[in-house]
Amino acid sequence: MARFFSRTLLLFSVFIAIFCIFIAIYPFYFQENEPKETKSVIFLVLDGAGAKYIEGLDAMPLEIEGAKIEKAKLLSIASASFTTAEQEFTETISAHSLYYIAGDCGKQWQDIKYCVDNSGTTTICDFYRSKGYLCIMVSEAGDFKEARNEFDVVLYDKGIFSFDVEVNSNSKEAVGVGEFLKDIVKAQHEQQSSDINFYVMYSAFIIETDAKLVKFMREKFPSKKFFLFSNAKGIDLCGHKLGLEAYISCIEGLDATLSSLANSRDSNTIIFITADHGMVFDCANCKGHHADSPENPYAREIPLILFGSNALLRKGTASDIMATVFEISGFPNACAEMRYCEGKSLLVSEAN
Structure with a gap:
């Protein structure tokens, strides 16, 4: 009888010990591995917008x-999380889309067509589409054919304010978005004098279209x-054609439009600006200049600016951005x- 009680006490002690270990590790293991709520993503590339020219992103004068x-002041990013990243490629042919559509493929190939033509999950669109997402491109640059083919719906510019729409999917959502975008491009602007206001308007058209799409x-x-x-x-055109002062003014001129985009999102949508x-x-x-x-x-x-998450971000490289968007x-x-x-x-961390 004494041996029976001794064994029972031992088993009970082992059970209590296992239970205590489970309680101790649950917050650190099980909760961290619970599926996260998935969100829609807006990924906006402000072509040529260097972080060193935007107040608050780089501490150096x-x-x-x-x-x-004086750096460009963007009041719209006051409520955002932000950091900076290093871009390995400063040439237009590779920088536009390799890291942001096809990830680290840019380290092996200098042309995105070698990346997107590969079979399997090679692009960010391949991944999100496999999870049931609709993939949309609204772009004035980086919109060459191989990149456009990755998306379900595309609004792209054949020149300056010469937009066209492609629909590459028969889904009802893709067809609906395509018709919506076609209505937007019917009211196209004509080429105007190449001043700051025109370049602000040119970029604002894209950002405003993004906000309309969210709605x-x-x-x-x-x-x-x-x-x-x-x-x-x-911004890129302004820097190339008009110089430093106009370049900074063009960045500032988009502040209100960026604020409208940030305000268009709901709790199920996050916005990245880079x-x-x-x-x-x-x-x-x-x-x-930049390519040389x-x-x-x-x-x-x-820059890497984030709306929709109280995230603490560390500095990194452009090749880290895709992984950040995914997480x-x-x-x-x-x-x-x-x-x-x-x-x-x-x-680094994300507050609730």
Whole structure:
């Protein structure tokens, strides 16, 4: 009898010990591995918008030829999370889409067609579409055929304010979005004088279209998640053609439009804003360039601005951005399914 009670007490003690261990590790293991709520994604590339020219993103003062220059002030990002990243490619041919559509494929190929033509899950659209998302492109740059073919619906620019719409899917959502975008491009603008106001308007058209799409999807297809890749080219053109002062003014001129986009989202949508590269100005009156300056921090450092998550982000590289988008949109292990996604998420922590 004594042996029976001894064994019973031992088993009870073991059970209590296992129970205590379970209680101790539950918050750190089981809760962290619970599926996260998935969210729709807007990924906006402000073509050529270098982080060093935007106040609050880089602590170093902006100086050209020893003279301090006022940075662009964006009040719209006051409520956002943000960091900066280094872009390895400052040439237009690769920077636009390799890291943002096809991930680390850019380290192997200098042309996106070699990335998107591969079989399997090679692009961000391949992944999101496999999860039931609708993939949309609204773009003024980086919209070459191989990239466009990755998306279900595309609004792209054949010149300057010469937009067209492609629908690459027969789904009701794709057809509906396509018709919606066709109505938008019917009211196209004509080429105007190449001044700051025109380049602001050119980029604002894309950002405003993004905001309209968010509302359209919420009203017409509320249960459909979407990934929207967008590229606004006005800042880049302004820097190349008009110089430093106009470049900074163009960034500031988009503040209200960016604020409207941020306010268009609901709790099920997150917005990322970044750039494909920055811009280099050799003097205050010089026009900008970037392709020939791959080692220049003014060409390499790009912003990463996030609306819709109280996230703490670390600095990283452009190849980390895809992994970051995946994790914050609810897919922390997505890179394991991707052929070209070796970057590491920039998410440090995320408050509830």
